Structure formats: C-alpha cells, structure tokens
Amino acid sequence: MQTEDTAHIEGPSAYAQAAELELRDVRKCYPGQREPAISDLSLRVPAGEVCVLVGPSGSGKTTAMRLINRMVALTSGDILLGGRSVLEREPRELRREIGYVIQQIGLFPHQTVAENIATVPHLLGWPKERVAARVEELLRLIGLDPEEMGPRYPAQLSGGQRQRVGVARALAADPPVMLMDEPFGAIDPINRGNLQDEFLGLQAKVRKTVVFVTHDIDEAIKMGDRIAILREGGVLAQYDTPKAILARPADDFVAQFVGADRGIKRLSLTTLADVRLLAPNGQGPNVQRVSARASVKDALSMLLTAHGEPLAVVDGDDRVTGLVTLSHLERLIAEEADGEESPVAVASGSSAADRDGGPPGAP
Amino acid sequence: MSEFGGAFRFILHDGAVAGYPNLPSLVHLALETLKVGAIGVGISLVLAAPLGIWLGHIHRGSFFAINIGNVGRALPSLAVLAIGDAFLGLGLAVVELALVVLAFAPIVTNAYLGVVEVDPELVDAARGMGMSELEILRRVELPLAVPLVFAGIRTAALFVISTATIASLAGFSGTLGDVIANETSYHFAGVLGAAICVAALALAVEGALALVQRAITPRGVRIERAERGAIADAVIAGA
Amino acid sequence: MLTALPLDAAGPVIPNFSAHSSSCAVQNHLFCVDWVKSNWGPVLWPALRQHVLLTLVAVAIGFAISMSLALLAHRHRWAERPTLLFTTFLYTIPSLALFELLVAPIGQNVFAAEIALVSYTLLILFRNILTGLRSVPAEVMEAAEGMGMTPRQALLRVELPLALPAIVAGLRIAVVTIIALATIVYTIYNRGLGVPIHSALGEGPFKTELIAAGGMAILLALFADGLLVATQRLLTPWTRARGT
Numbered sequence: 014m015q016t017e018d019t020a021h022i023e024g025p026s027a028y029a030q031a032a033e034l035e036l037r038d039v040r041k042c043y044p045g046q047r048e049p050a051i052s053d054l055s056l057r058v059p060a061g062e063v064c065v066l067v068g069p070s071g072s073g074k075t076t077a078m079r080l081i082n083r084m085v086a087l088t089s090g091d092i093l094l095g096g097r098s099v100l101e102r103e104p105r106e107l108r109r110e111i112g113y114v115i116q117q118i119g120l121f122p123h124q125t126v127a128e129n130i131a132t133v134p135h136l137l138g139w140p141k142e143r144v145a146a147r148v149e150e151l152l153r154l155i156g157l158d159p160e161e162m163g164p165r166y167p168a169q170l171s172g173g174q175r176q177r178v179g180v181a182r183a184l185a186a187d188p189p190v191m192l193m194d195e196p197f198g199a200i201d202p203i204n205r206g207n208l209q210d211e212f213l214g215l216q217a218k219v220r221k222t223v224v225f226v227t228h229d230i231d232e233a234i235k236m237g238d239r240i241a242i243l244r245e246g247g248v249l250a251q252y253d254t255p256k257a258i259l260a261r262p263a264d265d266f267v268a269q270f271v272g273a274d275r276g277i278k279r280l281s282l283t284t285l286a287d288v289r290l291l292a293p294n295g296q297g298p299n300v301q302r303v304s305a306r307a308s309v310k311d312a313l314s315m316l317l318t319a320h321g322e323p324l325a326v327v328d329g330d331d332r333v334t335g336l337v338t339l340s341h342l343e344r345l346i347a348e349e350a351d352g353e354e355s356p357v358a359v360a361s362g363s364s365a366a367d368r369d370g371g372p373p374g375a376p
Numbered sequence: 377m378s379e380f381g382g383a384f385r386f387i388l389h390d391g392a393v394a395g396y397p398n399l400p401s402l403v404h405l406a407l408e409t410l411k412v413g414a415i416g417v418g419i420s421l422v423l424a425a426p427l428g429i430w431l432g433h434i435h436r437g438s439f440f441a442i443n444i445g446n447v448g449r450a451l452p453s454l455a456v457l458a459i460g461d462a463f464l465g466l467g468l469a470v471v472e473l474a475l476v477v478l479a480f481a482p483i484v485t486n487a488y489l490g491v492v493e494v495d496p497e498l499v500d501a502a503r504g505m506g507m508s509e510l511e512i513l514r515r516v517e518l519p520l521a522v523p524l525v526f527a528g529i530r531t532a533a534l535f536v537i538s539t540a541t542i543a544s545l546a547g548f549s550g551t552l553g554d555v556i557a558n559e560t561s562y563h564f565a566g567v568l569g570a571a572i573c574v575a576a577l578a579l580a581v582e583g584a585l586a587l588v589q590r591a592i593t594p595r596g597v598r599i600e601r602a603e604r605g606a607i608a609d610a611v612i613a614g615a
Numbered sequence: 616m617l618t619a620l621p622l623d624a625a626g627p628v629i630p631n632f633s634a635h636s637s638s639c640a641v642q643n644h645l646f647c648v649d650w651v652k653s654n655w656g657p658v659l660w661p662a663l664r665q666h667v668l669l670t671l672v673a674v675a676i677g678f679a680i681s682m683s684l685a686l687l688a689h690r691h692r693w694a695e696r697p698t699l700l701f702t703t704f705l706y707t708i709p710s711l712a713l714f715e716l717l718v719a720p721i722g723q724n725v726f727a728a729e730i731a732l733v734s735y736t737l738l739i740l741f742r743n744i745l746t747g748l749r750s751v752p753a754e755v756m757e758a759a760e761g762m763g764m765t766p767r768q769a770l771l772r773v774e775l776p777l778a779l780p781a782i783v784a785g786l787r788i789a790v791v792t793i794i795a796l797a798t799i800v801y802t803i804y805n806r807g808l809g810v811p812i813h814s815a816l817g818e819g820p821f822k823t824e825l826i827a828a829g830g831m832a833i834l835l836a837l838f839a840d841g842l843l844v845a846t847q848r849l850l851t852p853w854t855r856a857r858g859t
Binding site for chain 2: 704708715719788792794796797798799802808809812813815816825826828830832833836840
C-alpha cells in the first residue's frame with residue numbers, strides 16, 4: 014500500500030482510502046489462564062468491507078478486536094494494517110489512525126459535542142480551522158445541525174444522538190479502519206434499526222474497513238459484508254459472507270448459532286430487485302404494491318396475508334416492474350435449496366465474495 | 377439575650393473594649409487564623425493531591441487512600457495537638473504539622489476517589505483514540521475529578537480553620553481561638569464575639585472555595601451531575 | 616507560649632498527685648505507667664465513659680433527625696436543597712465556635728453540648744442516607760411495586776436494606792467525627808476525655824496525661840470504627856459477594 018508512508022508523516026487524513034486488515038495466526042493467552050482467549054485466529058478483511066465478529070460470550074470477540082489497536086497485547090501471531098504490522102507501530106500513533114467506538118460510547122461529559130468530535134484531530138495537532146471545518150462536516154454527515162448540536166454537552170443528547178456523535182468522533186481523523194464494539198448494544202430495538210441503516214448509509218459513503226463486534230447474529234447478518242463466527246476460546250468457526258453462512262453453515266455450532274430460521278433470514282438478505290420476477294400482465298387495480306427494495310422475506314410475509322393475490326413490485330418511480338406470487342417464490346426458494354445456481358443470487362450486485370468462491374482466511 | 381449584644385459590641389469595637397486586655401484587633405487575628413490554615417492546607421495539597429490523583433490514575437492503593445481518610449477522621453484535633461505538645465512542644469511548626477496531618481486525609485481520599493471513579497469506559501475510549509497516559513489524566517480524568525478533588529480541599533480547609541482555633545486551647549497563640557480560650561480576660565462577651573468571627577470566617581472560606589470550584593468545574597460536568605441528581609460531594613472528614 | 620519546653624526538661628509545675636505520685640510523674644518523663652494505673656479509676660475511666668455516652672446520645676439523636684430528613688427529601692425532591700444548605704452551614708461552623716454560640720442561649724450544660732454534637736452529625740448522615748436511598752436501581756423499585764408492595768413495604772423491605780451499606784458508612788464517619796469533637800466539649804461542659812487533656816495541658820504540660828487521654832480518644836475512635844465495619848459486614852452479606 015503506497016499511501017502508508019505518507020500516512021505515517023501526515024497523519025491518518027493522508028489515507029485516501031480504507032486499508033486492508035489481516036490477522037495472521039493470532040493468539041492471546043492471559044496469564045494465569047490455561048485456555049487461550051484467542052486461538053490461532055487468521056482472517057483477512059478486504060479494504061472497505063465490514064467484518065462482523067460474532068459469537069457467544071466468552072468467544073473472545075471483543076478481545077480479538079482490541080488486539081488490532083493494541084489495547085490488548087498479542088501473545089503471538091501478527092496483525093497487518095495496510096500490509097504493515099501493527100507491532101512495529103507506536104501504540105498511541107496507531108490508535109489515532111483507527112476509529113474506535115464502544116458500546117457505552119464514552120463521550121467525554123466535560124466536553125461539548127464539537128470538542129468530543131475534535132479529540133483525535135486535536136491530538137494530531139491539526140490547525141484550528143481545519144478541525145472546525147471537519148467537525149462541521151461530520152456533524153452534517155451524521156445529520157445533526159452543527160450550529161445547534163455542536164455546543165451541546167453529551168448529557169443534553171438522546172441515546173441515539175450520542176451514538177451518532179460517537180461514530181462521528183471515531184471518523185474525525187478519517188481513519189482507514191474503524192473498530193466498533195457492540196456500538197448499538199445499548200439502544201432500543203427501533204432506534205437500533207434506524208442507526209444500523211444510517212451507519213450502512215454512512216459506510217456506503219466513507220467506505221472504511223470496519224471490524225464490528227456483536228453478539229446478535231441478526232445484526233451481524235445485516236451489517237456484515239463478511240461474518241466471522243467465533244466459538245468458546247476464540248476459535249474461528251466460520252468466516253464467510255452472510256449468505257454463504259446461512260446457506261452452508263460449517264458445522265452444528267454455526268447452524269445452531271445462526272438459528273433454525275436461517276432459511277427465513279436468508280430471504281431477508283435478498284431484495285425483490287435481485288430476483289427473477291413474473292412479467293406484469295394487467296393485474297387488477299386492487300393488487301398490493303411492494304417496493305423493489307423490500308426483501309424477499311417481507312414479500313413472503315405480505316403474500317401470506319394477500320388471499321392468493323399476487324404482489325405488484327414497483328420501482329422508485331412507482332412503475333410496476335413485475336409480479337410475485339406465493340408459488341413463484343416457493344419455486345425460487347426450492348431451486349436455490351437444491352444447490353443449483355442460485356436464482357436469488359444471480360442479479361445480486363453486492364456480493365463480491367460470492368464470485369470469489371471461498372472467502373479468504375477461512376479455515 | 378444580652379450576651380449577643382455584648383458580643384456584637386466586642387466585635388464592633390474590634391476587641392478594644394475598656395477593661396479587656398489589649399487585643400491585636402480581631403481582623404488581625406482573623407487574618408492570622410487564615411494564614412496558619414492556608415499554610416497547612418497548602419502543604420497538604422502539595423503532598424496529598426498528586427498522591428491521590430496518581431493512585432487514582434493507576435487504580436492502585438485503594439486500601440491506603442480510603443483508609444487513611446478513616447484514620448484521619450479518627451484523630452481528634454485536640455488529642456493530636458496534645459500529643460504533639462507532649463513530644464515536641466507547641467510552636468507554629470508543630471501546629472502546622474498537625475494541620476497538615478489532619479488535612480492530608482480528606483485531600484488524598486477525595487482526589488483518589490475523584491480520579492478512580494471516572495467511568496472506565498471514558499478512559500478506554502481515550503486510550504483507544506491514542507491519548508498518552510498524561511493526556512488521559514490531563515484531558516479526561518482531572519477535569520472530571522474536579523468536583524471531588526475540590527470537595528476534599530473544602531473539607532480540609534474547614535478542618536484546618538477549626539483546628540487552628542482549637543490550637544489555642546493547647547496553648548498556641550496567634551489565632552481567633554486565643555479569645556475563645558481566654559474567658560477570664562475577655563469575659564463571655566469576648567468569647568462569643570470571637571466565636572461569631574470564627575464561624576463567619578469559616579463560612580466565608582467555604583463560600584469562596586465553593587465559588588472557585590464552580591468556576592473551574594467544566595460546564596458539561598455540572599450539567600451531567602445535575603441530571604444525575606448527584607448529592608455526594610465530599611467524603612467528609614470530621615473536624 | 617506555654618509549651619516550648621525541650622523534652623528532657625523537667626516540668627515546671629507538677630501539681631499534687633497525692634501519695635501515688637512517683638518520681639516519674641514529678642520529673643515529667645514522657646510516659647509514666649504508674650500514673651496511668653493510679654489515675655485510671657478516678658480520672659481516665661469516668662472520662663472515657665462520659666465520652667462514649669456523649670457520642671452515643673449525639674449519634675442516636677442525629678440519626679433519627681437525619682433519617683427523617685432523608686426520607687422526606689427522598690419522597691419530595693424540593694426538601695433536599697434547603698436541608699443540605701442548612702446542615703452544611705452547621706457543619707461549616709468550627710466546633711470551638713459552635714459550642715460557645717450555643718452557650719449564649721442555652722447555658723453551659725449537657726443540652727448545649729449535645730445540640731452542638733448533633734449538629735455535626737446531620738450533614739454526614741443526611742447525605743449518606745439519601746445517597747443510599749437514591750442508589751437503589753429504578754428497576755428494583757419497579758419490581759417491588761409490581762409485586763404489590765405498598766410504598767411503606769418497599770421502603771422497609773427493599774430501599775432501606777439496599778441503602779444499608781451507605782447508611783452504615785455514614786454512621787462510621789459520624790461516630791468517629793463525634794468522638795473527635797467530644798474532646799472539645801469540656802470547654803463548655805465538664806465531661807469527656809477533653810477534661811484530662813485540658814488539665815494536663817494547663818498543668819505543665821504533663822506529658823503522661825496528654826498522651827494517655829489523647830491516646831484514649833484516638834483508640835476509642837479507631838475501635839468504634841472497627842466495630843462499625845464489623846457490623847456493616849454482618850448486616851450486609853450481599854455486598855461481600857461482589858468482592859469489593
């Protein structure tokens with residue numbers, strides 16, 4: 014990676030793009046404990062992708078994440094950020110190049126929202142005007158009015174606003190990598206859904222390499238380009254795209270962890286725009302309409318209460334692009350389950366890893 | 377209550393009441409009391425605050441930092457002064473030593489608690505963003521510890537004013553306590569007048585320190601404490 | 616200055632210590648065991664007993680008042696501020712001054728002494744009790760309410776037990792503080808360990824008596840503190856489980 018040396022001199026902002034992250038045979042043993050917390054963990058997160066570490070408690074997912082910014086010291090193995098070992102780096106300098114969001118967010122209560130966001134740029138010694146401009150830019154990015162919210166204190170924000178400010182603070186110095194430890198864990202389900210959507214929208218713009226820790230498999234499926242499922246003792250059970258994990262769990266542990274409803278979960282990953290629709294053929298005016306952006310799961314749910322009527326799929330301009338019926342969906346699902354070339358995935362534009370075949374770093 | 381009339385007459389005449397021994401003026405004694413106390417708090421502060429803050433930062437020595445507060449409380453000022461007197465004789469140096477010993481406990485305990493009770497998540501976030509230990513202390517822990525650190529100083533100040541006057545009972549002269557300890561000369565009117573002055577002095581010092589604390593507590597911390605309905609300020613040590 | 620005497624100098628005026636007085640006491644050595652032995656019964660023990668009694672009465676009355684005020688402030692938030700202001704005001708007045716201020720309206724008697732001592736317990740106990748009551752998690756209170764407890768039952772069965780560690784911590788501070796302050800009581804009312812300390816200061820100073828009486832005040836405070844720690848552990852076994 015060429016940007017690396019300049020990044021070293023000028024700070025993280027010199028990273029025009031996200032960096033690739035690679036864990037190589039990483040092992041962490043805590044003194045006084047026989048079993049390692051992380052055992053020979055290897056995985057590669059391509060630049061600009063979201064890798065979700067998920068697993069039950071005791072699986073070491075948070076530890077694995079904290080190894081990356083050296084908040085926890087490695088026992089053996091190596092971690093490469095942009096091709097360069099983190100072990101060569103001075104920890105503080107390294108951390109300033111890695112965005113860090115924790116569940117409790119940890120906004121400094123004695124500093125305003127603007128001051129909180131400015132923390133790392135300040136540490137890096139950016140000039141005042143540049144910091145101010147960056148803060149304003151970030152506040153707009155997360156949908157908060159800089160004039161109104163900038164001078165507020167964390168105690169004056171709602172939970173969701175605090176969360177967004179925490180993300181903005183982590184993004185402040187434009188780090189190539191973000192670490193997020195259950196960032197939405199303390200938020201109620203409705204707001205969590207909104208914040209997840211917001212973050213995905215944000216990620217589509219900023220394209221960071223993100224390591225995201227959660228214990229919630231649904232969140233992992235929603236947020237991850239790839240999911241690393243860890244089991245007790247920090248052993249990697251499976252590392253793959255959400256679709257691949259749902260379609261082909263590596264073992265019983267993974268199958269059980271993703272849940273018996275993985276078939277349904279899979280349908281939630283595919284939108285109607287991705288599937289082969291029936292041709293529109295002059296359906297009645299009272300047929301229900303559904304957006305092409307809706308998931309197959311949602312369409313199925315609507316069909317179950319549609320009294321046998323088909324659904325009209327409409328695009329953004331409210332034009333009908335096709336129809337789905339219950340029997341049509343059934344056929345699509347069956348075809349996929351037969352392991353034939355997945356009609357559900359054919360038009361999928363998002364999943365590069367599906368074309369790549371086996372994901373990198375999988376055991 | 378004619379006693380109070382006499383007391384206020386004593387104060388209004390600045391201690392110069394006919395028939396009483398010549399007094400170096402109440403204002404002078406009050407300033408002396410303040411000076412003796414300020415030296416004691418000052419020395420304690422220099423010794424105890426860095427110790428408490430540092431122990432809080434490294435999350436070590438809680439047993440020491442908290443229990444020294446309890447031991448400090450257990451020391452009756454008069455007993456400390458009496459024992460100091462027995463061993464060393466009661467000059468200014470011994471009185472200051474006693475004041476430093478007594479003020480040490482609340483300052484070290486409160487400074488320790490102020491820093492140690494900073495939410496560990498905040499420190500984790502700060503470290504994760506790449507702050508050095510010194511930056512964490514200066515930019516995160518200390519601003520948040522201000523209310524407690526200051527509460528310790530306020531308690532110590534009370535403690536020290538109170539003890540400086542008690543020192544008169546043990547034979548140390550030069551503070552407002554001189555008048556209180558000498559009813560034979562100043563009669564009850566003088567004693568009461570001096571007592572009113574001591575009370576007013578302590579309240580003034582407390583008020584002044586409260587204002588200073590308010591001025592240097594970060595606004596965000598005040599808002600947060602108000603939202604939490606925080607009551608606990610000082611870990612009190614008795615005087 | 617009365618006392619700028621080097622250690623090895625003989626005390627200037629040693630009062631009549633009756634037939635018991637040894638050469639040790641006459642020469643005012645640092646510590647004379649004989650003197651302590653012979654004066655334990657007539658001087659030190661009564662002073663200690665009075666000291667304990669002064670303390671217990673003050674803390675008991677102070678606790679009753681503080682508990683009522685804290686319960687009031689717990690139910691009605693408006694009561695917190697004025698109570699805090701007033702108790703802080705009382706706490707701020709230096710002990711020597713407060714005793715004299717109370718003598719004016721009340722006289723040199725046990726009431727003035729106890730009122731002064733009680734004044735110093737209020738801030739400590741009020742603040743600790745209220746902090747304890749406030750520290751009960753909202754969800755615990757909700758559970759209590761949900762199980763059909765009346766506010767009174769919830770107070771007795773949930774809030775007070777959970778507030779106990781903070782309350783006992785407050786009692787510890789109050790007891791130790793009052794033991795320390797009770798040494799000043801002698802200035803207005805001739806009781807407590809301040810009496811022998813005073814007589815030793817005035818008469819020499821007589822080192823043995825200073826050290827014995829002063830030491831007893833300190834040991835009493837440490838002993839009471841230890842006793843309350845033990846009580847606290849006994850009363851709140853659940854706090855030990857967390858290993859704090």
